[in-house]
Amino acid sequence: MSFLARMKQGFGRTFGYFADSWSELKKVKWPTRKELTSYTLVVLFTIAFVTVYFYVLDLGISELLRLVFQ
Structure with a gap:
């Protein structure tokens, strides 16, 4: 060849x-504009919830460790 x-x-x-x-x-x-807006809001609220959850969890663990090692 x-x-x-x-x-x-x-x-x-x-x-x-x-x-x-x-x-x-x-x-x-492809999603409609209404579907896309609702999906975007679900994602943003989920991200905000997970962020706050891990922030509070981190504060709690940090406080426990501070009390243990003090």
Whole structure:
């Protein structure tokens, strides 16, 4: 197989990959603006809750260690 034939075969696979990717993206059900807003709010509230939870937990453990080593 000549060099040019191998190059053509390689580029054919690359273009085929992008064509397949594009056809799969057409099958995706994208969220509506309302769904996206509600999902974003859920994520932000979850992050805030977990942050506060670990902050309080860290304060508690720090206070316990301070009392033990004092």
